[in-house]
Amino acid sequence: MNVRSARIAGLGHYVPEHRIENSVLEQDFGLPAGWIARRTGIKARRWAAPEQALTDIAVEAASSALARAQPEANDIGLVLLATSTPDHLLPPSAPLLAHRLGLTCGAIDLTGACSGFVYALLFADGFVKTTGKSVLIVAANILSRRINKADTTSAVLFADAAAAMVLAPSSRDDAGLLGSSVMSDGSLYDMIAIKAGGTRNPDISAAELEDRVIRIKDGKVVFEKAVKLMTLCSEQALGRAGIKASQIDHFIPHQANARIFDLVAENLDIDPCRTLRSIEEFGNSSAATIPLTLSLAAQDGHLADGQLLLMSAVGAGFTGGAIVFRMAMD
Incomplete structure (x- = not known):
């Protein structure tokens, strides 16, 4: 294939089962009903179960994206994991994620905070165009373990989720x-x-x-x-x-x-x-x-x-x- 661009071959996501409605937090903080939604637009969020680690939710999202991306998913050359809540400070979590998915390609974490996915997509696009191989981008965070649940500023905002994209080669130059x-x-x-x-x-x-x-x-x-x-x-x-x-x-x-x-x-x-x-x-x-x-x-x-x-x-x-x-x- 004459690679001219990169296309989205598959998308997937995973959100934990535990759903926290605003009413619960508003009661805990003594806030008026509707206070959180008026200031943030948020009505609910998901928090991971105690036994769930970052790579656990990342695997779920990545597996879903890979399933939708066949056959391009068979030619993954790189895994990029955008996260602020890795399993450990060292080693990076991406190699473990790749291993759990049955991949032995390159794998690295990106710590770009909330803009991490945008940077990952930018880097992945260059990799696809120069190598002709697909990239698995996963963005995942378990922020519920990094919030002060006595602080309205952070506790009402942050949530846990993982989402993934397979970026694959394309011969189209208009996309x-x-x-x-x-x-x-x-x-x-x-x-x-x-x-x-x-x-x-x-x-x-x-x-x-x-x-x-x-x-x-x-x-x-x-x-x-x-x-x-x-x-x-x-x-x-x-x-x-x-x-x-x-x-x-x-x-x-x-x-x-x-x-x-x-x-x-x-x-x-x-x-x-x-x-x-x-x-x-x-x-x-x-x-x-x-x-x-x-x-x-x-x-x-x-x-x-x-x-x-x-x-x-x-x-x-x-x-x-x-x-x-x-x-x-x-």
Whole structure:
């Protein structure tokens, strides 16, 4: 095959069975009914069972994507695992994931926080085009074990989920990744952080609770920066693709907060009906939200050949990115 682009050959996802409705958290925190949904767009989220590890939920999503991607799934050359909650600090979890799937190809973790999937898709596209082999991208997080359940800022937002995509070679030159943009702003490095466990503060046992869980330093700053960075990355990606926002069939933003991505869509002048959403039922599972939303859309028959997708995300660090992608079925 003369490889000209990369196409989505299969999508899959897994969400834990344990569903936590807002009413439970609002009662625990003494919040008025509807408080969480009004501020975030979230009505429920899934939390993993105590015995479930990151690779357990990743295997479920990956197996589903691989099953849908036959025969391309037989030629996987690389596994990319976008996660902020690996099984261990060392070794990376991707080789174990690949092994459990019966793969011996290259495998590596990406720690891009909520923008991890966008970066993984960008890297995977280059690998497919240069090697002619398929890439399995998995984004998975168990964030329920990294939240302070006494802190409304994090406990009402974060969720557990895994989603996967098989990116395969295509001979079409009118499809695949058409434009991209990635940015960062390290001046806001500590706005969202788990401070314990790295080389600056390695002793987790001695750390205060707030250093062992996700801490959002200033929600207002995070909100404003997220809107700005997602908008800028999206504008650049659209410009590089030579695509107008009005041509986008589906806008798939990182599902951090509905008010954030609704403002981004408004800034880009994208009709709200074109935004794909999973936040209401599944909350914010960080890097997993974009592929989860895509997998749900595919399951419902909403993705079709030739459609233009705009994916955009921002995450801790700050890191941001956006991709314009044209769907191809062959």
